[in-house]
Amino acid sequence: MTERSIPDATVARLPLYLRALIALQEQDVVTVSSGDLAIAAGVNPAKLRKDLSHLGSYGTRGVGYPVRELVDGISTVLGLTADRGLAIVGLGNLGRALAAYGGFQERGFRVAALLDVDPALVGREVGGLVVEDVADLEQVVRERDVTIAVLATPAGAAQQVADRLVGAGVTAVLNFAPAHVQVPAHVTLRRVDLSVELQILSFYEHVSARDERAV
Amino acid sequence: MTERSIPDATVARLPLYLRALIALQEQDVVTVSSGDLAIAAGVNPAKLRKDLSHLGSYGTRGVGYPVRELVDGISTVLGLTADRGLAIVGLGNLGRALAAYGGFQERGFRVAALLDVDPALVGREVGGLVVEDVADLEQVVRERDVTIAVLATPAGAAQQVADRLVGAGVTAVLNFAPAHVQVPAHVTLRRVDLSVELQILSFYEHVSARDERAV
């Protein structure tokens, strides 16, 4: 049976499995074992099997997993089969890179709007879309059925923009601004922070350098 | 005493505390309680106290934590006081945005080189630095003491570039390429994957939409 409530840690890995499976599908691989898929995705095979078991019973003992069906199954669980409208707010360096990135459309997200405050940016075309005035945020979100927002504003504006997005009906926010943003419980927030990642790396780099001296 | 081996989960949160503390410092706040700092960083106060206890004893019972000393303490633990040379490899949309971002220099990382294969990009200036040929990777890494690399190449080139970086002496890699990259155990790798983040968001958005219908 399809299981209720998939663990967070599993959800976070499903996209990795999906990517590996799509690569296999492109090579016309029909069936894959947990061992092989685990190597491709960079995880432990037992973990992979337990993760997939949360989606229901896809595998066949003694054989492995059917690639195409797993791709479909994971896509459905992640909600990638539905239309998902996405807005990017803030078109500074990072926002423009994200708008031009193309990986969003490729994975089934419809980039529905680019919004910024800066009059110098409004009207400019980025990645095939015209930047619109953030003053129209509420209208754009409602009219184009935007449910996911990418926040790429400066830190100072992040909370205020997030509040407006949530007020307009957005239920998922990907925050690139280096600031702590709060949202109501029914909204999902994820943070991507470049300097945080670098600082974490710095710690381990630093520690391993010390270890080397000690050895 | 300064404690050995800080838990991974704690290390991942130290940069958040550091950011909140620096904001407090700029407002001339001298002392902060775990409760207030926890709100600013968006975590539970007990977790914050346990995290900070791994750095040693900074707080004073009945008073709180001295902001300046904590900033110094966390910076030292994270290795931000040392010189850290950083190279960005791959100057497509994302790589250029990262190069222009400025947040790296601000947080004490020295952007030492920008590298790309594309002859059309080599020689161009991005964010105040000239893009160099990736053929010179090994030489650049050694001469400029690069220990951290930001991988922003296409997926297909990521593993090969990572191998060269590691071979040249890089010990920390931040991978933005949508591919699984393997590195030896002594090298730390972190992954930032935009479409993975969106797919995770999509899951929760999707699930909450179902819940609403059920209610």
Next chain:
DNA sequence: TTGTGTGAACAACTTCACAGCT
């Protein structure tokens, strides 16, 4: 009296090891 530091209970996640299906 206030707010840290921490043992202890709890919860989540990972890994092992093997039963059982094909």
Next chain:
DNA sequence: AGCTGTGAAGTTGTTCACACAA
């Protein structure tokens, strides 16, 4: 004979609740 699916054990992380220092 091979590989999944999963109880059970092990590990890591979180939260509680309170002793104790200032």
